[in-house]
Amino acid sequence: MSKAPERLPARLRLAEAAFALFDERGYEQTTVEDIAERAGVGRTTFFRNYRSKEAVIFPDHDRLLRLIRDRLATSSHSTALVAVSDAVRLVLLHYLDEGDLARRRYALTSKVGALRDREIASVARYQRLFREFIAEWMGDPTASASLRAELMAASVVAAHNHVLRRWLRGESDDPVAEIDEAMREVLALFPTPGGTGGTPGGGTTVIAFRSGQDLDALLPSLRRAVEGTSP
Incomplete structure (x- = not known):
């Protein structure tokens, strides 16, 4: 009741x-x-x-950012990316808990330009926090590492927003499962610090993904990808 x-x-x-x-x-x-x-x-x-x-319209972003910082602060170097995924899930769960209020906010911000601008500014705060954490995790001051941290942070925020908007539009029955899958895909795009995309000493890196094609149909493309040849 x-x-x-x-x-x-x-x-x-x-x-x-x-x-x-x-x-x-x-x-x-x-x-x-x-x-x-x-x-x-x-x-x-x-x-x-x-x-x-x-x-009144927006969630308490200061509190959400503190929750993210607290979760990231509990991670070690080896669990940093797990912490990033957990932090993204925390934010999504906050919106899910709001229920209809979150959907009403979405409808309102879609119509009022000034509110959209404020929402964009709020998203930038989350992205900056993730970028700073990822850059520190990488421990590499070079320009290329800084770019990777920026790209990773942008991808993390984009994955969250994609899943959230699907739920807000009534297109997702299980947004928590979707965000977990989205974060696995995002984090698989980037090498760990010091990685070059391959394994030192001539090893093989295998990336798992889903496809509607049969394995026999995929094997030629996979071989070409491993060998670095064109189709």
Whole structure:
């Protein structure tokens, strides 16, 4: 049984009131006073919970970033990439826990340019955090390593956003399984620090992937890839 509206925490009542008013009147036409009145609280209570009207819409990114930092901080050099995957899953789970609120936010930010800009700025904070962690994990100050760290971080964030948007649009029945698979694909794209894409001493690197083709049909292409020849 859900709680009666008056018994919900003020922060949640404010969020519910805000999105209801955004739907009814539009984002630009809704004021902080309107939101507080609809929630049955005063302006002081509003600003104790949110810094601004915009802050009602977005998740607490500062808290999510702290959760990511805490998870990354528990990793060792050998478990760094596992920590990256876990951190991405933490963020996705936050949105899944929000449920309908996350979907209402998605619909709103899709229509209001200023909110999209703020969302893009928030995404950049996540990417910067992952880039800094990956660069430190690589332990290589060269320009090429810096580029790899940037590319890895961008891929990590893109994988999360791809899965999240599929769920927001109702296209994913199991977003947690999807994010785990997406992260395996992303991390497989990049060599470990010091790696060159091959194995020192002439070994063989095998990359596993799924295909709708039969193995016999794939073998010629795989041989050409290993030998570095053209089709």
